[in-house]
Amino acid sequence: MITTLTSVRVAPERTAEFETVWNSAHEYARRQAGYHDMRLLRDVAQPGHYIALNEWDSPDDFDRFARTSGMNWLERGLQLWQTLPAVDFEEVQTGAVTDKGG
Numbered sequence: 001m002i003t004t005l006t007s008v009r010v011a012p013e014r015t016a017e018f019e020t021v022w023n024s025a026h027e028y029a030r031r032q033a034g035y036h037d038m039r040l041l042r043d044v045a046q047p048g049h050y051i052a053l054n055e056w057d058s059p060d061d062f063d064r065f066a067r068t069s070g071m072n073w074l075e076r077g078l079q080l081w082q083t084l085p086a087v088d089f090e091e092v093q094t095g096a097v098t099d100k101g102g
Contacts, residue, residue, distance in 0.1 A: 001036065004054040004062055006087045012047040022052070025069050029054070032068075034061025 010018040019040070026038050036055035043049035056062040 002056055002059055002062065002091055004052070004056070004087055006052040006054070008050045008052060010048045010050065015042075015048055018050070022050075028069050029065055032061070032065050034058060035065070 008018075022040050026040075029035050029038055034057035036057070037053075038055075039053045041051040041053065043051070054062060056065070
C-alpha cells in the first residue's frame, strides 16, 4: 500500500469552491480499484494551504484515478490552485500504535 501526500495552495477566497471540487473527486475515488482512503487537511496557520493524504494499493492505482477523475482538467478550467500541487509517494512501513489505557 502507498500513501500520497499532496500539498495544494488555493487562492484563500476560493477555498470553499476547492473543497467542493475535492469532495466530488473523493466520491469518485471511493468507487475506484485500489482505493483505501482520502483525507483533506486544511492548514490553520496558512489560509488556502491544504495537504491531501491518499491511500492506494499502488502508485499505478493512484495515477489511474488522477488521469480519469478529471481533477486536472477541472483545475485548468477553474484555476483554483496558486501553484501546481506537489505529490509525494510514500510506502507505509508500520501502522500507528495507540495506547487506550487500562
